[in-house]
Amino acid sequence: MAKITYIEHNGTNHTVDVQNGLTVMEGAVQNNIPGIDADCGGSMACATCHVYVKEDWFDKINKKNEGEDDMLDQAYEPKKNSRLSCQIIVQDDLDGLVVDMPEKQT
Amino acid sequence: MIKTDALIIGAGPTGLFTAHQLKLIGLDCEIVDNLDKIGGQCIELYPDKPIYDIPAVPECTGEELTNNLINQLKPFDIKFHLSERVDEVTKDGDKWIVKTNKGTSFITPNVIIAGGVGSFEPRKFSVEGHEKFENKSILYSIKDKNIFKGKTVSIFGGGDSALDWAVELSNNCNVNLIHRRDEFRGAQATVDKIHELSKSKKINLFTKFQLKKLNGSNKIESIDIEDDDKKIKNLKTDYVLGFFGLIMQLGPIANWGLNIDKKTVEVDTEKFETNQKGIYAVGDICNYPGKLKLILSGFHEGALAARACFKLARPNEKYRFEFTTSSKAIKNRLGVKSD
Numbered sequence: 001m002a003k004i005t006y007i008e009h010n011g012t013n014h015t016v017d018v019q020n021g022l023t024v025m026e027g028a029v030q031n032n033i034p035g036i037d038a039d040c041g042g043s044m045a046c047a048t049c050h051v052y053v054k055e056d057w058f059d060k061i062n063k064k065n066e067g068e069d070d071m072l073d074q075a076y077e078p079k080k081n082s083r084l085s086c087q088i089i090v091q092d093d094l095d096g097l098v099v100d101m102p103e104k105q106t
Numbered sequence: 107m108i109k110t111d112a113l114i115i116g117a118g119p120t121g122l123f124t125a126h127q128l129k130l131i132g133l134d135c136e137i138v139d140n141l142d143k144i145g146g147q148c149i150e151l152y153p154d155k156p157i158y159d160i161p162a163v164p165e166c167t168g169e170e171l172t173n174n175l176i177n178q179l180k181p182f183d184i185k186f187h188l189s190e191r192v193d194e195v196t197k198d199g200d201k202w203i204v205k206t207n208k209g210t211s212f213i214t215p216n217v218i219i220a221g222g223v224g225s226f227e228p229r230k231f232s233v234e235g236h237e238k239f240e241n242k243s244i245l246y247s248i249k250d251k252n253i254f255k256g257k258t259v260s261i262f263g264g265g266d267s268a269l270d271w272a273v274e275l276s277n278n279c280n281v282n283l284i285h286r287r288d289e290f291r292g293a294q295a296t297v298d299k300i301h302e303l304s305k306s307k308k309i310n311l312f313t314k315f316q317l318k319k320l321n322g323s324n325k326i327e328s329i330d331i332e333d334d335d336k337k338i339k340n341l342k343t344d345y346v347l348g349f350f351g352l353i354m355q356l357g358p359i360a361n362w363g364l365n366i367d368k369k370t371v372e373v374d375t376e377k378f379e380t381n382q383k384g385i386y387a388v389g390d391i392c393n394y395p396g397k398l399k400l401i402l403s404g405f406h407e408g409a410l411a412a413r414a415c416f417k418l419a420r421p422n423e424k425y426r427f428e429f430t431t432s433s434k435a436i437k438n439r440l441g442v443k444s445d
Contacts, residue, residue: 039223039354041399045151048353070291073264074351077232078286078316080334106229106353 002095006051008035009103018090024099025049025086035101042086044068048106049085050075051099061088061097076102110136111419112216112412113204115192118146119401120389121220122175124408129182130436131412133419137184138206140191140225145172147222147390150352161402171401181440191225195362195385200418202384215418218411219371219380219387220404225357229350231262233317243326244346253345254279260329260341262317263349266292271347273299276308282341284331288313312339320346359391367393377414378407384418386411 004027005015018027028036028049040046044067053061058081065087072078085099112128114121117139128135143149148157148168156165166174190206195217197203204212228246230236236244248271257279261272264285269292272283283300290297304311312331318338319330328342356369364380365372370393371380378386388411389404397403416425430436437444 040147040151043152043155045147045155046354047351069287069289070265073286073291074229074353076229103232106355 002090002092002097004090004094005096005098006033006035007098007100009101020091022090023086024051024088024090024094024097025084027090028085035105036085037105038086044071044084044087047071047075047084050078050102050105051083051085052079052081052102053083053088054098054100055081057097058083061094076104076106107203108136108210108212110134110212110214112218112415113138113202113212113214114218114220115139116146116220116222116389116391117141117144117186117188118220118222118389118404119148119171119175120222120404120408121146121218122172122179123405124218124220124388124412125184126175126179126182127409127412128415129179129184130430130439131416131425132435132439133412133415135184136187136212138187138190138192138204138210140189140227142189144176144186144188145169147354148172150226157401159400159402181442191357193358197382200384215384216415217385218408218415219359219385219391220389220408221359221387221391223354223356223369223390224359225355226352227355227357228348229353231317231346231348233320235320239320239322239326239346243322243344244320244348246348248347251275257344258282258342259345259347260284260343261347261349263347264290264292265349265351266296267349268292268347269296269300271349272309273303276303280310281308282310282312282343284312284315284317286314286316310341312341315339317346370397373407376410378411379414386414 001017004018006028007013014033016031025038037048039048068084068087072082111133112135114137117137125135149172153169154167158165190208193207194205201213201215202217255278259275259279260282261268262284272281275281303309315331315333318332321328328340330338330340332338371387373380373387373392373394375394378388380387388407390399434444
Protein backbone atom coordinates (compact mmCIF):
# COMPACT_ATOMS: atom_id res chain seq x y z
CA MET A 1 0.00 0.00 0.00
CA ALA A 2 1.25 3.48 -0.83
CA LYS A 3 -0.14 6.96 -0.32
CA ILE A 4 -0.16 8.68 -3.69
CA THR A 5 -0.89 12.35 -4.30
CA TYR A 6 -2.40 13.41 -7.59
CA ILE A 7 -2.31 17.14 -8.30
CA GLU A 8 -4.76 18.47 -10.88
CA HIS A 9 -3.60 21.20 -13.24
CA ASN A 10 -5.66 23.74 -11.27
CA GLY A 11 -3.77 22.79 -8.09
CA THR A 12 -6.42 20.58 -6.45
CA ASN A 13 -4.74 17.81 -4.43
CA HIS A 14 -6.02 14.25 -4.02
CA THR A 15 -4.16 11.91 -1.70
CA VAL A 16 -5.35 8.30 -1.69
CA ASP A 17 -4.15 4.88 -0.57
CA VAL A 18 -3.42 2.63 -3.53
CA GLN A 19 -2.92 -1.11 -3.16
CA ASN A 20 0.30 -2.77 -4.22
CA GLY A 21 0.14 -4.22 -7.69
CA LEU A 22 -2.29 -1.65 -9.06
CA THR A 23 -0.99 1.00 -11.41
CA VAL A 24 -0.91 4.70 -10.61
CA MET A 25 -3.54 5.09 -13.37
CA GLU A 26 -5.84 2.55 -11.70
CA GLY A 27 -5.38 4.32 -8.36
CA ALA A 28 -6.78 7.50 -9.94
CA VAL A 29 -9.61 5.86 -11.88
CA GLN A 30 -10.79 3.72 -8.94
CA ASN A 31 -10.88 6.79 -6.70
CA ASN A 32 -12.71 8.94 -9.27
CA ILE A 33 -9.85 11.43 -9.46
CA PRO A 34 -10.38 13.66 -12.49
CA GLY A 35 -7.59 14.40 -14.97
CA ILE A 36 -6.63 10.88 -16.02
CA ASP A 37 -8.74 9.59 -18.92
CA ALA A 38 -7.08 6.20 -19.60
CA ASP A 39 -9.11 5.73 -22.78
CA CYS A 40 -7.40 2.46 -23.74
CA GLY A 41 -7.73 0.97 -20.26
CA GLY A 42 -4.03 0.55 -19.57
CA SER A 43 -2.71 -1.22 -22.65
CA MET A 44 -0.22 1.57 -23.39
CA ALA A 45 -2.03 2.46 -26.57
CA CYS A 46 -3.40 5.96 -26.09
CA ALA A 47 -1.31 8.37 -23.93
CA THR A 48 -4.35 9.71 -22.05
CA CYS A 49 -3.10 8.74 -18.57
CA HIS A 50 -0.11 11.04 -18.92
CA VAL A 51 1.37 12.47 -15.69
CA TYR A 52 4.45 14.42 -14.64
CA VAL A 53 6.41 12.67 -11.91
CA LYS A 54 8.04 15.03 -9.38
CA GLU A 55 11.77 15.24 -10.09
CA ASP A 56 12.92 13.61 -6.84
CA TRP A 57 10.71 10.59 -7.58
CA PHE A 58 11.42 10.19 -11.27
CA ASP A 59 14.59 8.12 -10.83
CA LYS A 60 13.15 6.02 -7.99
CA ILE A 61 10.22 4.49 -9.86
CA ASN A 62 10.42 1.63 -12.36
CA LYS A 63 12.02 2.64 -15.65
CA LYS A 64 10.01 3.33 -18.77
CA ASN A 65 8.81 0.33 -20.71
CA GLU A 66 9.75 -0.29 -24.28
CA GLY A 67 7.28 1.70 -26.32
CA GLU A 68 6.28 4.07 -23.54
CA ASP A 69 8.28 6.95 -25.00
CA ASP A 70 6.71 6.25 -28.39
CA MET A 71 3.30 6.80 -26.84
CA LEU A 72 4.51 9.84 -24.87
CA ASP A 73 5.44 11.44 -28.21
CA GLN A 74 1.69 11.61 -28.74
CA ALA A 75 0.81 12.92 -25.28
CA TYR A 76 -0.42 16.43 -24.56
CA GLU A 77 2.60 18.62 -23.70
CA PRO A 78 5.15 15.94 -22.81
CA LYS A 79 8.12 16.99 -20.66
CA LYS A 80 11.33 15.37 -19.44
CA ASN A 81 9.53 13.95 -16.40
CA SER A 82 6.51 12.63 -18.31
CA ARG A 83 5.26 9.11 -17.69
CA LEU A 84 2.21 7.07 -18.56
CA SER A 85 0.60 6.36 -15.21
CA CYS A 86 -0.65 2.96 -16.45
CA GLN A 87 2.98 1.84 -16.54
CA ILE A 88 3.88 2.75 -12.95
CA ILE A 89 3.14 -0.14 -10.65
CA VAL A 90 2.45 0.65 -7.02
CA GLN A 91 4.69 -0.88 -4.32
CA ASP A 92 5.28 0.04 -0.67
CA ASP A 93 8.33 2.06 -1.66
CA LEU A 94 6.18 4.42 -3.74
CA ASP A 95 4.60 5.69 -0.50
CA GLY A 96 4.50 9.48 -0.77
CA LEU A 97 4.69 9.61 -4.59
CA VAL A 98 3.41 12.86 -6.06
CA VAL A 99 2.30 13.19 -9.66
CA ASP A 100 1.15 16.31 -11.48
CA MET A 101 -1.46 16.10 -14.18
CA PRO A 102 -1.27 17.98 -17.48
CA GLU A 103 -3.80 20.67 -18.34
CA LYS A 104 -5.72 18.05 -20.31
CA GLN A 105 -5.17 14.64 -21.81
CA THR A 106 -6.43 15.20 -25.34
CA MET B 107 -30.83 10.51 -49.16
CA ILE B 108 -30.02 6.88 -48.36
CA LYS B 109 -32.87 4.86 -46.84
CA THR B 110 -31.87 2.05 -44.52
CA ASP B 111 -33.41 -0.01 -41.71
CA ALA B 112 -30.55 0.84 -39.36
CA LEU B 113 -27.49 3.04 -39.47
CA ILE B 114 -24.49 1.95 -37.43
CA ILE B 115 -21.98 4.56 -36.30
CA GLY B 116 -18.61 2.89 -35.75
CA ALA B 117 -16.94 0.01 -37.60
CA GLY B 118 -15.20 -1.52 -34.59
CA PRO B 119 -15.89 -5.09 -33.45
CA THR B 120 -19.21 -4.17 -31.83
CA GLY B 121 -20.45 -2.28 -34.90
CA LEU B 122 -19.43 -5.13 -37.20
CA PHE B 123 -21.14 -7.84 -35.15
CA THR B 124 -24.24 -5.68 -34.75
CA ALA B 125 -24.39 -5.43 -38.55
CA HIS B 126 -24.20 -9.22 -38.69
CA GLN B 127 -27.09 -9.56 -36.27
CA LEU B 128 -29.23 -7.07 -38.23
CA LYS B 129 -28.62 -8.87 -41.51
CA LEU B 130 -29.37 -12.28 -39.94
CA ILE B 131 -32.82 -11.13 -38.89
CA GLY B 132 -33.47 -9.68 -42.32
CA LEU B 133 -32.82 -5.97 -41.83
CA ASP B 134 -30.49 -3.91 -43.97
CA CYS B 135 -27.91 -1.53 -42.56
CA GLU B 136 -25.05 0.76 -43.46
CA ILE B 137 -21.99 1.68 -41.40
CA VAL B 138 -20.21 5.02 -41.03
CA ASP B 139 -16.75 5.39 -39.50
CA ASN B 140 -14.43 8.36 -39.22
CA LEU B 141 -11.32 6.19 -39.68
CA ASP B 142 -10.19 5.27 -43.18
CA LYS B 143 -10.31 1.58 -42.33
CA ILE B 144 -12.53 -1.01 -40.68
CA GLY B 145 -11.79 -2.21 -37.14
CA GLY B 146 -11.98 0.74 -34.75
CA GLN B 147 -9.68 0.67 -31.71
CA CYS B 148 -8.66 -2.92 -32.52
CA ILE B 149 -7.03 -1.81 -35.73
CA GLU B 150 -5.98 1.72 -34.79
CA LEU B 151 -4.68 1.20 -31.26
CA TYR B 152 -3.62 -2.42 -30.92
CA PRO B 153 -3.55 -4.33 -34.23
CA ASP B 154 -0.64 -6.51 -32.99
CA LYS B 155 -1.65 -6.95 -29.37
CA PRO B 156 -3.07 -10.33 -28.43
CA ILE B 157 -6.57 -10.50 -26.94
CA TYR B 158 -7.35 -13.51 -24.72
CA ASP B 159 -11.00 -13.11 -23.77
CA ILE B 160 -13.02 -13.51 -26.94
CA PRO B 161 -15.31 -16.53 -26.34
CA ALA B 162 -14.06 -19.65 -28.14
CA VAL B 163 -10.98 -17.82 -29.46
CA PRO B 164 -8.11 -18.55 -27.05
CA GLU B 165 -5.88 -15.88 -28.53
CA CYS B 166 -6.07 -13.41 -31.42
CA THR B 167 -4.70 -9.98 -32.26
CA GLY B 168 -6.82 -6.91 -32.88
CA GLU B 169 -6.16 -7.27 -36.58
CA GLU B 170 -7.11 -10.97 -36.65
CA LEU B 171 -10.32 -10.28 -34.75
CA THR B 172 -11.22 -7.55 -37.23
CA ASN B 173 -10.49 -9.78 -40.22
CA ASN B 174 -12.58 -12.60 -38.76
CA LEU B 175 -15.51 -10.26 -38.20
CA ILE B 176 -15.21 -8.94 -41.76
CA ASN B 177 -15.18 -12.55 -43.02
CA GLN B 178 -18.27 -13.29 -41.01
CA LEU B 179 -20.02 -10.42 -42.83
CA LYS B 180 -19.05 -11.75 -46.27
CA PRO B 181 -22.44 -13.33 -47.04
CA PHE B 182 -23.99 -9.91 -46.72
CA ASP B 183 -23.77 -6.82 -48.82
CA ILE B 184 -23.06 -4.01 -46.39
CA LYS B 185 -22.14 -0.52 -47.45
CA PHE B 186 -19.35 1.11 -45.45
CA HIS B 187 -18.88 4.87 -45.43
CA LEU B 188 -15.29 5.25 -44.21
CA SER B 189 -13.45 8.52 -43.48
CA GLU B 190 -16.81 10.08 -42.71
CA ARG B 191 -17.94 11.41 -39.38
CA VAL B 192 -21.59 11.67 -38.43
CA ASP B 193 -22.16 15.28 -37.50
CA GLU B 194 -25.93 15.66 -37.20
CA VAL B 195 -28.78 13.47 -36.05
CA THR B 196 -32.20 15.14 -36.26
CA LYS B 197 -35.73 13.83 -35.83
CA ASP B 198 -38.13 13.66 -38.75
CA GLY B 199 -41.47 12.22 -37.64
CA ASP B 200 -40.75 8.68 -36.47
CA LYS B 201 -37.46 8.55 -38.40
CA TRP B 202 -33.99 10.01 -37.91
CA ILE B 203 -32.09 12.04 -40.47
CA VAL B 204 -28.36 11.53 -40.16
CA LYS B 205 -25.78 13.72 -41.90
CA THR B 206 -22.04 13.21 -42.21
CA ASN B 207 -19.26 15.77 -42.62
CA LYS B 208 -18.89 14.68 -46.25
CA GLY B 209 -22.52 15.52 -47.02
CA THR B 210 -23.92 11.96 -47.07
CA SER B 211 -27.37 11.78 -45.52
CA PHE B 212 -29.48 8.89 -44.34
CA ILE B 213 -33.08 8.45 -43.30
CA THR B 214 -33.64 5.57 -40.91
CA PRO B 215 -35.86 4.53 -38.00
CA ASN B 216 -32.81 3.19 -36.13
CA VAL B 217 -29.43 4.71 -35.29
CA ILE B 218 -26.99 2.46 -33.44
CA ILE B 219 -24.02 4.24 -31.88
CA ALA B 220 -21.12 1.79 -31.62
CA GLY B 221 -18.60 4.56 -31.27
CA GLY B 222 -16.10 3.22 -28.72
CA VAL B 223 -14.60 6.18 -26.91
CA GLY B 224 -15.59 8.52 -29.74
CA SER B 225 -14.16 9.30 -33.12
CA PHE B 226 -10.46 9.31 -33.87
CA GLU B 227 -9.18 12.80 -34.59
CA PRO B 228 -5.62 14.02 -35.11
CA ARG B 229 -3.94 15.25 -31.96
CA LYS B 230 -3.31 18.97 -32.34
CA PHE B 231 -0.67 21.45 -31.25
CA SER B 232 -1.31 23.11 -27.90
CA VAL B 233 0.53 26.42 -28.38
CA GLU B 234 -1.40 29.65 -28.19
CA GLY B 235 -3.12 30.84 -31.36
CA HIS B 236 -2.86 27.53 -33.23
CA GLU B 237 -6.57 27.56 -34.11
CA LYS B 238 -6.40 30.59 -36.37
CA PHE B 239 -3.73 28.98 -38.59
CA GLU B 240 -5.34 25.52 -38.73
CA ASN B 241 -6.21 24.20 -42.22
CA LYS B 242 -4.23 27.14 -43.66
CA SER B 243 -0.61 27.12 -42.47
CA ILE B 244 -1.05 24.32 -39.90
CA LEU B 245 -2.06 20.90 -41.19
CA TYR B 246 -2.46 17.48 -39.59
CA SER B 247 -2.82 15.52 -42.82
CA ILE B 248 -1.78 16.12 -46.41
CA LYS B 249 -4.26 16.01 -49.25
CA ASP B 250 -2.21 17.72 -51.97
CA LYS B 251 1.56 17.69 -51.53
CA ASN B 252 2.01 20.09 -54.46
CA ILE B 253 1.03 23.09 -52.33
CA PHE B 254 4.39 22.76 -50.51
CA LYS B 255 6.57 22.93 -53.64
CA GLY B 256 9.47 25.34 -53.12
CA LYS B 257 8.21 26.29 -49.64
CA THR B 258 9.64 25.75 -46.19
CA VAL B 259 7.76 23.08 -44.27
CA SER B 260 8.29 22.33 -40.56
CA ILE B 261 7.25 18.81 -39.65
CA PHE B 262 6.68 17.78 -36.01
CA GLY B 263 6.58 14.18 -34.84
CA GLY B 264 8.68 11.03 -34.62
CA GLY B 265 6.52 8.30 -36.12
CA ASP B 266 6.10 6.93 -39.61
CA SER B 267 3.80 9.71 -40.86
CA ALA B 268 6.23 12.47 -39.85
CA LEU B 269 9.28 10.63 -41.21
CA ASP B 270 7.69 9.49 -44.48
CA TRP B 271 6.51 12.99 -45.28
CA ALA B 272 9.88 14.50 -44.32
CA VAL B 273 11.59 12.16 -46.80
CA GLU B 274 8.98 12.72 -49.51
CA LEU B 275 8.82 16.52 -49.21
CA SER B 276 12.61 16.88 -49.06
CA ASN B 277 12.58 16.30 -52.85
CA ASN B 278 11.26 19.73 -53.63
CA CYS B 279 10.80 21.65 -50.36
CA ASN B 280 12.97 22.96 -47.59
CA VAL B 281 12.15 20.58 -44.73
CA ASN B 282 12.63 21.09 -40.99
CA LEU B 283 11.97 17.95 -38.95
CA ILE B 284 11.42 18.59 -35.25
CA HIS B 285 11.01 15.87 -32.62
CA ARG B 286 10.93 15.99 -28.83
CA ARG B 287 13.64 13.34 -28.36
CA ASP B 288 16.44 11.88 -30.43
CA GLU B 289 14.88 8.48 -30.93
CA PHE B 290 12.24 7.89 -33.57
CA ARG B 291 9.51 5.29 -33.58
CA GLY B 292 9.29 4.96 -37.37
CA ALA B 293 10.50 2.04 -39.48
CA GLN B 294 14.28 1.60 -39.17
CA ALA B 295 14.89 2.04 -42.92
CA THR B 296 13.09 5.39 -42.83
CA VAL B 297 14.96 6.48 -39.70
CA ASP B 298 18.26 5.68 -41.46
CA LYS B 299 17.12 7.65 -44.49
CA ILE B 300 16.30 10.64 -42.29
CA HIS B 301 19.80 10.64 -40.78
CA GLU B 302 21.30 10.34 -44.25
CA LEU B 303 19.23 13.29 -45.55
CA SER B 304 20.15 15.27 -42.44
CA LYS B 305 23.87 14.66 -43.06
CA SER B 306 23.59 15.79 -46.67
CA LYS B 307 21.64 18.86 -45.47
CA LYS B 308 18.50 17.90 -47.41
CA ILE B 309 16.58 17.93 -44.12
CA ASN B 310 17.22 20.20 -41.16
CA LEU B 311 16.85 17.94 -38.16
CA PHE B 312 16.06 19.35 -34.70
CA THR B 313 15.76 16.75 -31.96
CA LYS B 314 14.85 17.37 -28.32
CA PHE B 315 12.90 20.42 -29.48
CA GLN B 316 9.20 21.18 -29.19
CA LEU B 317 7.00 23.92 -30.66
CA LYS B 318 6.95 26.97 -28.39
CA LYS B 319 5.41 29.83 -30.38
CA LEU B 320 3.83 30.67 -33.72
CA ASN B 321 4.71 34.02 -35.29
CA GLY B 322 2.68 35.73 -38.01
CA SER B 323 -0.62 37.51 -38.45
CA ASN B 324 -2.61 36.00 -41.32
CA LYS B 325 -0.25 33.20 -42.11
CA ILE B 326 2.67 31.72 -40.21
CA GLU B 327 5.97 33.48 -40.91
CA SER B 328 8.19 31.76 -38.39
CA ILE B 329 8.09 29.48 -35.37
CA ASP B 330 10.02 29.36 -32.12
CA ILE B 331 11.11 25.93 -30.97
CA GLU B 332 12.48 25.22 -27.52
CA ASP B 333 14.77 22.45 -26.30
CA ASP B 334 14.90 20.73 -22.91
CA ASP B 335 17.26 23.39 -21.57
CA LYS B 336 14.82 26.16 -22.60
CA LYS B 337 17.09 27.27 -25.43
CA ILE B 338 14.99 28.81 -28.20
CA LYS B 339 15.55 28.70 -31.96
CA ASN B 340 13.59 30.69 -34.52
CA LEU B 341 12.81 29.00 -37.84
CA LYS B 342 11.33 30.74 -40.86
CA THR B 343 8.55 28.55 -42.23
CA ASP B 344 5.54 28.63 -44.55
CA TYR B 345 3.77 25.53 -43.25
CA VAL B 346 3.69 23.61 -39.99
CA LEU B 347 2.68 19.94 -40.07
CA GLY B 348 1.87 18.00 -36.90
CA PHE B 349 1.88 14.19 -36.81
CA PHE B 350 1.18 13.20 -33.21
CA GLY B 351 -1.14 10.28 -33.85
CA LEU B 352 -4.85 10.11 -33.25
CA ILE B 353 -6.89 10.66 -30.13
CA MET B 354 -10.45 9.73 -29.39
CA GLN B 355 -12.98 12.49 -28.96
CA LEU B 356 -16.67 12.11 -28.23
CA GLY B 357 -17.23 14.83 -30.82
CA PRO B 358 -20.68 15.68 -32.19
CA ILE B 359 -22.41 12.82 -30.28
CA ALA B 360 -22.49 15.21 -27.34
CA ASN B 361 -25.00 17.41 -29.22
CA TRP B 362 -27.67 14.83 -30.03
CA GLY B 363 -29.74 15.26 -26.88
CA LEU B 364 -28.58 12.00 -25.29
CA ASN B 365 -27.96 11.44 -21.59
CA ILE B 366 -24.19 11.48 -21.38
CA ASP B 367 -22.13 10.76 -18.29
CA LYS B 368 -18.32 10.66 -18.34
CA LYS B 369 -18.10 10.36 -22.12
CA THR B 370 -20.56 7.43 -22.18
CA VAL B 371 -24.21 7.23 -23.18
CA GLU B 372 -26.87 5.94 -20.79
CA VAL B 373 -28.96 3.04 -22.12
CA ASP B 374 -31.49 0.49 -20.85
CA THR B 375 -30.43 -3.17 -20.78
CA GLU B 376 -33.40 -4.56 -22.70
CA LYS B 377 -32.94 -2.76 -26.00
CA PHE B 378 -29.78 -0.76 -25.34
CA GLU B 379 -31.85 2.22 -26.28
CA THR B 380 -30.87 5.74 -25.18
CA ASN B 381 -33.30 8.35 -23.88
CA GLN B 382 -34.20 8.97 -27.56
CA LYS B 383 -36.50 6.38 -29.15
CA GLY B 384 -34.74 4.67 -32.05
CA ILE B 385 -31.22 5.66 -30.99
CA TYR B 386 -29.22 2.88 -29.38
CA ALA B 387 -25.70 2.76 -27.94
CA VAL B 388 -23.64 -0.44 -27.77
CA GLY B 389 -20.07 -1.37 -26.91
CA ASP B 390 -17.63 0.80 -24.96
CA ILE B 391 -19.66 3.95 -25.46
CA CYS B 392 -22.76 2.73 -23.59
CA ASN B 393 -23.25 2.84 -19.87
CA TYR B 394 -25.63 0.94 -17.56
CA PRO B 395 -25.33 -0.59 -14.09
CA GLY B 396 -22.74 -3.36 -14.27
CA LYS B 397 -21.36 -2.36 -17.67
CA LEU B 398 -18.11 -4.11 -18.59
CA LYS B 399 -15.95 -2.61 -21.30
CA LEU B 400 -15.26 -5.94 -22.95
CA ILE B 401 -15.63 -6.83 -26.61
CA LEU B 402 -17.87 -9.77 -25.71
CA SER B 403 -20.28 -7.41 -23.92
CA GLY B 404 -20.49 -5.33 -27.09
CA PHE B 405 -21.55 -8.42 -29.05
CA HIS B 406 -24.39 -9.12 -26.61
CA GLU B 407 -25.50 -5.49 -26.59
CA GLY B 408 -25.50 -5.36 -30.40
CA ALA B 409 -27.58 -8.55 -30.66
CA LEU B 410 -30.29 -7.11 -28.42
CA ALA B 411 -30.26 -3.67 -30.06
CA ALA B 412 -30.69 -5.37 -33.47
CA ARG B 413 -33.91 -7.08 -32.25
CA ALA B 414 -35.19 -3.73 -30.99
CA CYS B 415 -34.50 -2.24 -34.44
CA PHE B 416 -36.77 -4.85 -36.02
CA LYS B 417 -39.83 -3.44 -34.27
CA LEU B 418 -39.28 0.05 -35.66
CA ALA B 419 -38.13 -1.04 -39.12
CA ARG B 420 -40.95 -3.60 -39.62
CA PRO B 421 -43.81 -2.28 -37.49
CA ASN B 422 -46.36 -4.56 -39.19
CA GLU B 423 -44.38 -7.77 -38.88
CA LYS B 424 -43.83 -9.94 -35.86
CA TYR B 425 -40.26 -10.79 -34.96
CA ARG B 426 -39.68 -14.51 -34.53
CA PHE B 427 -36.64 -15.76 -32.68
CA GLU B 428 -34.73 -18.33 -34.74
CA PHE B 429 -31.45 -20.25 -34.53
CA THR B 430 -28.85 -20.19 -37.30
CA THR B 431 -28.58 -23.99 -36.97
CA SER B 432 -32.19 -24.62 -37.97
CA SER B 433 -33.81 -21.59 -39.60
CA LYS B 434 -34.35 -21.86 -43.32
CA ALA B 435 -34.83 -18.12 -43.64
CA ILE B 436 -31.52 -17.38 -41.93
CA LYS B 437 -29.72 -19.96 -44.05
CA ASN B 438 -31.12 -18.33 -47.15
CA ARG B 439 -29.78 -14.99 -46.01
CA LEU B 440 -26.40 -16.53 -45.32
CA GLY B 441 -26.46 -18.25 -48.73
CA VAL B 442 -25.85 -21.69 -47.23
CA LYS B 443 -27.74 -24.87 -47.99
CA SER B 444 -30.54 -26.01 -45.73
CA ASP B 445 -30.54 -29.64 -44.60
